[in-house]
Amino acid sequence: MAVVTLSRADRALQRAAEDAQRSRRSWAVSVWLGRLCLLVVLIGGWELAADQHLLDPTFTSKPSAIARAWWQLAASGSLWHHTQYTLTEFAVGFALGALLGVVAACLLTLSDLPYRVLEPYLLALYGIPKLALGPLIVLWFGVGLLPKIVLAAMMTFFLVYMNTVVGIRSTSGDMVNVMRVMGATRWDLYRRLVLPHALPYTLTALRLTIPIAIVGAILGEFLGATGGLGYLIYEQVTFLAVDKMMAAIATLAAIVLVFRLLLLPLERWVNRHDKAIGGNG
Amino acid sequence: MEALAHREHVLERAVDEHRRRGRRDFWTLYLSRLALLLVFLLAWQVLSGVLLDPYFFSRPSLIWDQVVLLVQSGRFADNVLLTVEEAFFGYLLGAATATVAAAVLGLLPRAYAIVEPFLLAVYSIPSVAIGPLLIVWLGIGINSKVVLAAYFVFFVVFMNGVSGVRSVPRGWIDVARVMGAGRGQLVTKIILRGAAPHLMTGLRTSVPQAVIGAIVGEFISSQRGIGFLISDASARYNTAGVFAAISILSLLVLVMAILLNGLSRLGARRTG
Numbered sequence A: 001m002a003v004v005t006l007s008r009a010d011r012a013l014q015r016a017a018e019d020a021q022r023s024r025r026s027w028a029v030s031v032w033l034g035r036l037c038l039l040v041v042l043i044g045g046w047e048l049a050a051d052q053h054l055l056d057p058t059f060t061s062k063p064s065a066i067a068r069a070w071w072q073l074a075a076s077g078s079l080w081h082h083t084q085y086t087l088t089e090f091a092v093g094f095a096l097g098a099l100l101g102v103v104a105a106c107l108l109t110l111s112d113l114p115y116r117v118l119e120p121y122l123l124a125l126y127g128i129p130k131l132a133l134g135p136l137i138v139l140w141f142g143v144g145l146l147p148k149i150v151l152a153a154m155m156t157f158f159l160v161y162m163n164t165v166v167g168i169r170s171t172s173g174d175m176v177n178v179m180r181v182m183g184a185t186r187w188d189l190y191r192r193l194v195l196p197h198a199l200p201y202t203l204t205a206l207r208l209t210i211p212i213a214i215v216g217a218i219l220g221e222f223l224g225a226t227g228g229l230g231y232l233i234y235e236q237v238t239f240l241a242v243d244k245m246m247a248a249i250a251t252l253a254a255i256v257l258v259f260r261l262l263l264l265p266l267e268r269w270v271n272r273h274d275k276a277i278g279g280n281g
Numbered sequence B: 001m002e003a004l005a006h007r008e009h010v011l012e013r014a015v016d017e018h019r020r021r022g023r024r025d026f027w028t029l030y031l032s033r034l035a036l037l038l039v040f041l042l043a044w045q046v047l048s049g050v051l052l053d054p055y056f057f058s059r060p061s062l063i064w065d066q067v068v069l070l071v072q073s074g075r076f077a078d079n080v081l082l083t084v085e086e087a088f089f090g091y092l093l094g095a096a097t098a099t100v101a102a103a104v105l106g107l108l109p110r111a112y113a114i115v116e117p118f119l120l121a122v123y124s125i126p127s128v129a130i131g132p133l134l135i136v137w138l139g140i141g142i143n144s145k146v147v148l149a150a151y152f153v154f155f156v157v158f159m160n161g162v163s164g165v166r167s168v169p170r171g172w173i174d175v176a177r178v179m180g181a182g183r184g185q186l187v188t189k190i191i192l193r194g195a196a197p198h199l200m201t202g203l204r205t206s207v208p209q210a211v212i213g214a215i216v217g218e219f220i221s222s223q224r225g226i227g228f229l230i231s232d233a234s235a236r237y238n239t240a241g242v243f244a245a246i247s248i249l250s251l252l253v254l255v256m257a258i259l260l261n262g263l264s265r266l267g268a269r270r271t272g
Helices: A002-051 A063-075 A078-109 A112-127 A130-141 A146-169 A173-181 A186-223 A229-236 A242-279 B002-047 B060-073 B075-107 B109-123 B127-138 B142-167 B170-178 B183-205 B207-220 B226-235 B239-271
Strands: none
Touching (some): A002 A063, A002 B109, A063 A078, A063 A242, A078 A112, A078 A146, A078 A186, A078 A242, A112 A146, A112 B002, A112 B239, A130 A146, A130 A186, A130 B207, A130 B226, A130 B239, A146 A186, A173 A186, A186 A229, A186 A242, A186 B127, A186 B207, A242 B127, B060 B075, B075 B109, B075 B142, B075 B183, B075 B207, B075 B239, B127 B142, B127 B207, B142 B183, B170 B183, B183 B207, B183 B239, B207 B226, B226 B239
């Protein structure tokens, strides 16, 4: 008798687990179906509305025309040509801004007085909308790659600097004291304790600044350039070539997406110890 | 008894000393900051023409002259008001649509899961890049700037709003349901209240974004506004004019930040 009830309970339990799994699976299925439907409706609706002249194709273009424009740009090599400009500006500016941000954060946290004196100036500079400096930067550095690199670096610098300072400041004082007692020099302290501790903060800032560094580069291209995806977009206004503009915008979005996705695993790898530390209390 | 009085006296003196030193530190800090600013401006003024090419760096006195000129000719008020107007309407549009979208999608987890990749795709579009498209669609007047400013604001408010709605404890909702709250009451009394802190952060931090959106829109194509003043002066190689317009913009952003701080403190006192 007891065995029978046990097996019945077992079965009920098993059924409940299966139910939960099934409902989870049905959730995933419905979400993916929903995404697919939405994609079809959006693109199909857009295409149809443009064909039926509910939307004016001169202004909104349509998916098939955009795909054709993208393919033409890609096949003629001009897409890659412009992408190279934007990628170079972004990569150099981003790297420069990030490096300067980390170095500035280290230097200013070395002792208290320079930090307290300089901090309000950095904050005031941070308060100036950096994109608004675009024309000034162009005035100073011309229309080559340099002004875009400077703009991208400026967009990157402040967030990286501020996050790194927060990371450095949140290093536990006890640990610093322990290392000091054990005879660590300031260099040891930064290399072994402070910087590894600040790294996750810096990485978060890096991920957040990817899109805005590209924004800086593109604004620079709007203000005066000979190449780049921003230049490509800006140039098409005169021709009302909305399909080419959309194709270039989609390429930009893809670039941003790829860089963000590339940084995610890196961030996870850096944070890999967090769980263990949390688990130990 | 005497010993106690003495100890109290010593303590009092120590507190006094501490306070005085604190005040002195405070003043040293502020005075050194002010001194640094003055030294910077003075060095700029003096070195311009000697070490710095005035053509590229201008000098403080010339920039001041340009500001005075802008104010006297009436161009100051005209252009500042236009930019404020664009930023204001852009902010309203962006913040309102983002709040509604966040409330709806935050409440419907399945719908949110469905649209999430689409949102991520749109979010990856660099905000500046759609500027020229908006010019094609809406012309070079105020509308394209308003929409660009709204686009700059939207995602900041939306992301914060969604995480706010998600942060409302499940228990609150259950309790409200048990006590007979209808759907409308649930939204206004529980969910929006619970999401308010996150939402307010988004609404506050996105204010400068609206101004930047308006300015960038004016850079791309315009005939008036602070952004126009900057790009126009830059096109004429009038460095002092560029600095003057940027200073005016920075001042505007600063004033808005102070107003906003006061407002949110007031709001916190009301609700807290």
